[in-house]
Amino acid sequence: MITSKSLLVIAAAGVVALGAYFALRPALQQQANATAQPGAFVVPALSAEAQEGERYYNAVCAACHGQNGQGTAQGPALVNDIYNPGHHGDEAFQSAARNGVQAHHWRFGNMPPQQVTGAEVARIVAYIRELQQANGIVTRPHNM
Numbered sequence: 001m002i003t004s005k006s007l008l009v010i011a012a013a014g015v016v017a018l019g020a021y022f023a024l025r026p027a028l029q030q031q032a033n034a035t036a037q038p039g040a041f042v043v044p045a046l047s048a049e050a051q052e053g054e055r056y057y058n059a060v061c062a063a064c065h066g067q068n069g070q071g072t073a074q075g076p077a078l079v080n081d082i083y084n085p086g087h088h089g090d091e092a093f094q095s096a097a098r099n100g101v102q103a104h105h106w107r108f109g110n111m112p113p114q115q116v117t118g119a120e121v122a123r124i125v126a127y128i129r130e131l132q133q134a135n136g137i138v139t140r141p142h143n144m
């Protein structure tokens with residue numbers, strides 16, 4: 001026999017299920033979006049070294065090179081095929097941070113030298129390389 005107590009239990013279970021559905025819905029929708037846009041920018045799961053690099057990058061480089069290396073009006077995207085490891089090896093990053101860069105690829109102007117250590121730049125490079133790799137940018141020999 002259905003008592004008012006068991007009705008209450010059924011109603012409560014319904015509320016919990018509905019709550020779970022609405023709590024999970026954004027995640028499910030995000031998943032759907034990720035598969036719906038094959039060309040979308042990918043932010044991969046980062047190694048510990050790259051996570052450290054991300055912190056230095058956000059503090060020092062992101063103002064010009066943008067969040068996740070996607071560029072701003074002040075500087076180019078570093079997650080760009082032109083900065084693949086074959087064309088701009090790790091030393092190009094060290095040199096850019098240490099000495100700055102004379103504008104040559106773009107029209108953003110010069111990059112001034114940055115206040116970072118070589119070890120910090122090495123972490124930043126690890127971060128940029130993981131972003132590049134996740135977005136299909138692979139080493140290509142420089143033959144320009």
Ligand code: HEC
Nearest residue numbers: 060061064075092093096097103104105106108109111114
């Ligand atoms: C004030 C803005 C600014 C900041 C801050 C900045 N950059 Fe740049 N960077 C630029 C611009 C502009 C260029 C493009 C120059 C060109 O080739 O025309 C550039 C180019 C580069 C290049 C390409 C160098 C080459 O050989 O062509 C690298 C690598 C780079 N930046 C790394 C970094 C890193 C790493 C940081 C943080 C430590 C950083 N940048 C911070 C503006 C900036």
